[in-house]
Amino acid sequence: MTYKTILAVFSIHHKEQSLRSAAEICASVGAHLSLLIVKLASPPPIGEYAAAVSVDWLDERQRDIVRLETSVEKAKAILDQTGVSFDVATMYTESAWADDEIGERARYCDLTLVGDGLVADPELRSRTLDGALFRSARPVLIVPRGKTATLTPKKVVLAWDSGFEAARAAREAMGILAGADNVQVTMVDPRASYGRNGEEPGADIAAYLARHGVSVAVERLPSEGRSIDEVLNRFAQDASAELMVMGAYGHSRMRERVFGGVTRSMLETASVPVLMVH
Known part of the structure; x- marks a missing residue:
C-alpha cells in the first residue's frame, strides 16, 4: 500500500x-x-x-x-x-x-x-x-502517548489469529511489511486445526508473506494465564518492535464493550504504535 x-x-x-x-x-x-x-x-x-x-x-x-x-x-x-x-x-x-x-x-x-x-x-x-x-x-x-510512530519501521510484529480481520490487516500493510528488516508473525496459544491454523500454525501466512519478499519469522507464544493483549505488548517491547499490525474487532463491538476483547484492550494499553484494520 x-x-x-x-x-x-x-x-x-x-x-x-x-x-x-x-x-x-x-x-x-x-x-x-x-x-x-x-x-x-x-x-x-x-x-x-x-x-x-x-x-x-x-x-x-x-x-x-x-x-x-x-x-x-x-x-x-x-x-x-x-x-x-x-x-x-x-x-x-x-x-x-x-x-x-x-x-x-x-x-x-x-x-x-x-x-x-x-x-x-x-x-x-x-x-x-x-x-x-x-x-x-x-x-x-x-500512536500511544509518548511514542513515536513511523511508516518505515525495521521491526514489525504482526498479531495473527488466522481470522478475516488479521488477513486484511496483513494485506493492507504489505508495503510496510516488505520494507521491514524483520517481521514476526505472533500467535498466542495457537491450535493446529483444519480450516483455520492448519497443521502448523503460522506456516500459511509466513509462506504468503515470504512470496511478497517479506523477511518473516513465526513466534508461537503461550499465554500462561495472561491476557492476549498483555502477551502481545510484552513481546513487542522485548522485540524492540516499532510497529504492531493487527486486525480490529473480530467480535462485535457490543460484545467487546460488555465482555472485553483484544482490540478494546490494545486501544487503551498498546505499548507500541499499532496499525489496525477492520
Missing part, C-alpha cells in the same frame, strides 16, 4: 509537537497531510418541557466556533514551518454524528492517524476510532 494522503484528526487543544509528529510521519513517505480539527458541540439543555433554548448554550456554541477558528490558524502557522504538503479542515458536529462524518472524510485518505492530538478529548478519540475503523474501509494508525 502506498500512502499518498494521511488524515490526522485533532481536537482544538492540540499541541505543537503532536502536529510536528504528524507532519514527520507524512514527510517520511512523501504523503499529503489532511488535518481535520474537530470540536464536539455541547448538547442542548433540556428544560421541563424541552422547549426553552438556553442563551448561555448558544453563547457557548459561538465561543466553540471561535476557538475552532483560532486553533486552525495556529495549526497552519506550525505546519507552514514543516515544509510538508497539507490542508486543514474543521468539523463542528454533534457527538452522535461524529463517527459517521469522520469516517466519511477518512474514505478519501489512505490512512487515518490517531495520536496525541486526541489525548485531551477521550470522547472525540472514541468517535474517531469508531468512524475510521468501521466507516472508512481504511487502516488506522494508533
Whole structure:
C-alpha cells in the first residue's frame, strides 16, 4: 500500500509537537497531510418541557466556533514551518454524528492517524476510532502517548489469529511489511486445526508473506494465564518492535464493550504504535 494522503484528526487543544509528529510521519513517505480539527458541540439543555433554548448554550456554541477558528490558524502557522504538503479542515458536529462524518472524510485518505492530538478529548478519540475503523474501509494508525510512530519501521510484529480481520490487516500493510528488516508473525496459544491454523500454525501466512519478499519469522507464544493483549505488548517491547499490525474487532463491538476483547484492550494499553484494520 502506498500512502499518498494521511488524515490526522485533532481536537482544538492540540499541541505543537503532536502536529510536528504528524507532519514527520507524512514527510517520511512523501504523503499529503489532511488535518481535520474537530470540536464536539455541547448538547442542548433540556428544560421541563424541552422547549426553552438556553442563551448561555448558544453563547457557548459561538465561543466553540471561535476557538475552532483560532486553533486552525495556529495549526497552519506550525505546519507552514514543516515544509510538508497539507490542508486543514474543521468539523463542528454533534457527538452522535461524529463517527459517521469522520469516517466519511477518512474514505478519501489512505490512512487515518490517531495520536496525541486526541489525548485531551477521550470522547472525540472514541468517535474517531469508531468512524475510521468501521466507516472508512481504511487502516488506522494508533500512536500511544509518548511514542513515536513511523511508516518505515525495521521491526514489525504482526498479531495473527488466522481470522478475516488479521488477513486484511496483513494485506493492507504489505508495503510496510516488505520494507521491514524483520517481521514476526505472533500467535498466542495457537491450535493446529483444519480450516483455520492448519497443521502448523503460522506456516500459511509466513509462506504468503515470504512470496511478497517479506523477511518473516513465526513466534508461537503461550499465554500462561495472561491476557492476549498483555502477551502481545510484552513481546513487542522485548522485540524492540516499532510497529504492531493487527486486525480490529473480530467480535462485535457490543460484545467487546460488555465482555472485553483484544482490540478494546490494545486501544487503551498498546505499548507500541499499532496499525489496525477492520
